[in-house]
Amino acid sequence: MTFFPRTLPFVFLLTLYSMILSAQKPPAAGANIVPNPGFERFANPPIGWTYKGADFGRVVKYWFSATTASPDVYGPGVRVPADWAEKGFGKQTPHGGKAMAGLTIFGCTNGKPHCREFIEIQLAEPLVIGQTYYVEFWVCPMKRSLHINNLGAYFSVSEIRRTTDELLVREAQVRADNLVTAPEGKWIKVSGYFKAKYEANYILLGNFSDDESTQSHALTDDAYNYAYYYIDDVLVRKSPPYLPVPVKPD
Numbered sequence: 001m002t003f004f005p006r007t008l009p010f011v012f013l014l015t016l017y018s019m020i021l022s023a024q025k026p027p028a029a030g031a032n033i034v035p036n037p038g039f040e041r042f043a044n045p046p047i048g049w050t051y052k053g054a055d056f057g058r059v060v061k062y063w064f065s066a067t068t069a070s071p072d073v074y075g076p077g078v079r080v081p082a083d084w085a086e087k088g089f090g091k092q093t094p095h096g097g098k099a100m101a102g103l104t105i106f107g108c109t110n111g112k113p114h115c116r117e118f119i120e121i122q123l124a125e126p127l128v129i130g131q132t133y134y135v136e137f138w139v140c141p142m143k144r145s146l147h148i149n150n151l152g153a154y155f156s157v158s159e160i161r162r163t164t165d166e167l168l169v170r171e172a173q174v175r176a177d178n179l180v181t182a183p184e185g186k187w188i189k190v191s192g193y194f195k196a197k198y199e200a201n202y203i204l205l206g207n208f209s210d211d212e213s214t215q216s217h218a219l220t221d222d223a224y225n226y227a228y229y230y231i232d233d234v235l236v237r238k239s240p241p242y243l244p245v246p247v248k249p250d
Contacts, residue, residue, distance in 0.1 A: 030240075033236050036062045038097045041060075042061060042075070043061040046059045049072075053067055056070065066118040066206075069115075071103050071118075071119050072101065073101055074100050088144055089142065090102075092142065093185070095233050102228060103206060103229055104116070105148065106146060106211060106227035109212070112225065115167075115226065120202055126201050127196035127201075132195050134238075135153050138187045138190075140230045141228070142229065145229065146218055146225070146226060147181040150172075150177075150208070152206075153174045153190075153205055154170045156204060159202055169209070173194040176190045
């Protein structure tokens with residue numbers, strides 16, 4: 001019994017070391033590497049509508065707007081102004097949980113302010129070159145919205161932040177080539193596979209094509225001259241076979 005007090009610190013240190021390793025452990029193969037994928041975690045309590053791009057990042061944890069255009073967040077505590085609510089903004093149930101995002105993604109040629117909105121987040125780990133990834137996110141066109149194609153996901157090596165509300169023209173790794181259309185209130189999945197060509201650290205969601213290169217369709221005679229889609233439940237995960245993560249030199 002005399003040796004027990006001397007071994008206690010070793011056991012404690014071993015447990016502590018195991019906890020530290022566990023905390024630093026990267027996501028398991030096949031796990032979702034998008035933090036806050038359903039926009040459920042708020043960095044700050046929402047107090048009203050978002051009129052500036054920076055407002056989105058102040059409210060939704062980890063996510064932010066890539067430009068000064070103003071993506072919207074819906075969830076507990078978010079109050080949509082009456083004039084916007086009358087147009088149909090916010091009258092949609094999230095695909096999962098209690099929150100979701102909303103983006104204007106078409107309408108530049110018709111003079112729609114903030115006609116392109118993009119949301120962005122840093123991945124939990126960089127993409128592995130040569131690794132195949134599966135991407136999916138759920139979308140729902142707002143009532144009276146135009147229905148379009150080209151809604152997609154672009155992976156960037158570095159963070160993108162613009163000081164204007166410009167269109168970001170990029171070659172999305174995953175994109176809906178056909179019209180993303182569904183009956184009112186119906187969620188539809190945009191998904192696809194791609195092989196990483198570089199170590200991207202960020203994912204952006206939006207329409208990365210100009211209006212002339214984007215198809216649009218109105219389901220009703222009273223449709224708006226722009227497209228607005230709700231987005232929820234973003235997923236990025238490795239697809240087998242899993243490649244080893246390269247160890248970088250110090």
